[in-house]
Amino acid sequence: MQMAEQSLWYAENIDLENTLKTNTSAEAEFFARKVKFRKGDYIYLPEENSDTIYFIFSGKIKIGTYRDNDKEVITAMLQKGDVFGEVAIITDQKRKDFAQAAIDSEVSVFRQEDFKKLMSENATIGFLFMKIMSNRVMEMEDRLESLVFKDSKTRIIEFLLLSIHKSGQRVGYEYVLRNFITHQDIANLTSTSRQTVTMVLNDLRNENIIQFDRKRLLVRDLEKLKSLINSPS
Incomplete structure (x- = not known):
């Protein structure tokens, strides 16, 4: 992390x-x-x-x-x-x-x-x-450092963390990103594929760490999301 x-x-x-x-x-x-x-x-x-x-x-x-x-x-x-x-x-x-x-x-x-x-x-x-x-x-x-040394999952999670820090709105213990960008845009910004972004986000949703739709992304457990940076893929 x-x-x-x-x-x-x-x-x-x-x-x-x-x-x-x-x-x-x-x-x-x-x-x-x-x-x-x-x-x-x-x-x-x-x-x-x-x-x-x-x-x-x-x-x-x-x-x-x-x-x-x-x-x-x-x-x-x-x-x-x-x-x-x-x-x-x-x-x-x-x-x-x-x-x-x-x-x-x-x-x-x-x-x-x-x-x-x-x-x-x-x-x-x-x-x-x-x-x-x-x-x-x-x-x-x-x-640039992330592209050289980090895997795709880590790059996507770090992008989410940076987005939350810059523009996330706190709601109780959760954080909301409104007008969130598309999976393809995340892929472009993290040098991954749209399919990889979708897979990572779906995995995070299945673990109840995030929820998302076309208009927003909700981080339900920020600390757990942070902990995944150093976790095995």
Whole structure:
């Protein structure tokens, strides 16, 4: 369970709105740039200019690429407090990925030059951006470590634990993940197959550790789920 425990200290959900409340000028900038996207809407596509950066206020945003056979590959599932399109800060190259609203979402949209100006004038925003990006790098490093050293079952369970920590809602002794993603998306994010994800989730359900349907996933015994990380497959 070592990797899972080490991962959670930086995976806390960054509360963008509360951070902005300490700085009214920055808050006005962010709220004035809010845009709503409906489920399925594309925010940007491959080959578009990298000239905008986005902060998520609500919802979930799917980041992915397309293989040569046009198969969709999901590389990240972002939520409230996350930033995406950040390549705009360091390069003017065309985008290589896409961003799509996984559910109805609301984001703040900044042009490259406007956000750079805001960071130069506001240390709070610069710190917030660096914190978000630092979390992203650490999470990607742990994902790479998991791919190299962990089996499929462990990767799927660690994904569930990280998801609970970031966005799970506690209900008594249980935790709920609402608007949970599809088995195929979990497979893409853990480099497994949809069939493997379904098998692992069904096994966990049969052990009464989780329950799930198309709209939510309920963790009934978090400690038992954690204990499976070091258990034999």
